[in-house]
Amino acid sequence: MFDFDGDHRVDRLFQQAARHGVRIVFSHPCLELWWLLHFQAVTATLDPETIKLKLGRQSEAFRGLSKNKRLTPQRWEALRGLYPIACRHADRLISHCGCACEPPRHGDDCPPSKRSPSCNLAELVGSFAITY
Numbered sequence: 111m112f113d114f115d116g117d118h119r120v121d122r123l124f125q126q127a128a129r130h131g132v133r134i135v136f137s138h139p140c141l142e143l144w145w146l147l148h149f150q151a152v153t154a155t156l157d158p159e160t161i162k163l164k165l166g167r168q169s170e171a172f173r174g175l176s177k178n179k180r181l182t183p184q185r186w187e188a189l190r191g192l193y194p195i196a197c198r199h200a201d202r203l204i205s206h207c208g209c210a211c212e213p214p215r216h217g218d219d220c221p222p223s224k225r226s227p228s229c230n231l232a233e234l235v236g237s238f239a240i241t242y
């Protein structure tokens with residue numbers, strides 16, 4: 111699991127992972143996008159600072175985010191009950207991808223580095239059968 115952080119080696123990493131049957135959890139441009147999707151749909155590319163700002167406006171628990179990405183009890187409580195909404199919003203991002211992608215996944219010909227905004231953390235959460 112990682113976010114983009116401007117590292118264009120991500121496309122090669124996805125290819126290598128696919129060859130070895132490894133699934134990647136990826137949030138582009140940043141992990142905070144996943145949290146923001148719990149509160150609102152995202153329809154355009156946003157930089158990480160804008161995402162953090164919007165997230166802080168949505169929930170006090172996420173104000174002043176820095177490098178601390180811990181899911182504190184306050185943050186966890188803020189997200190409670192919103193997982194289905196986040197999943198819908200994440201699927202919508204795939205529908206609006208510039209490629210011919212359709213949920214639940216981007217196509218193999220859709221370069222991960224160009225998938226901004228995108229986030230497949232729902233796959234990871236779903237694979238653990240976590241509901242909140």
Ligand SMILES: [Zn+2]
Pocket residue numbers: 204207208209210211216217220225
């Ligand atoms: Zn795509």
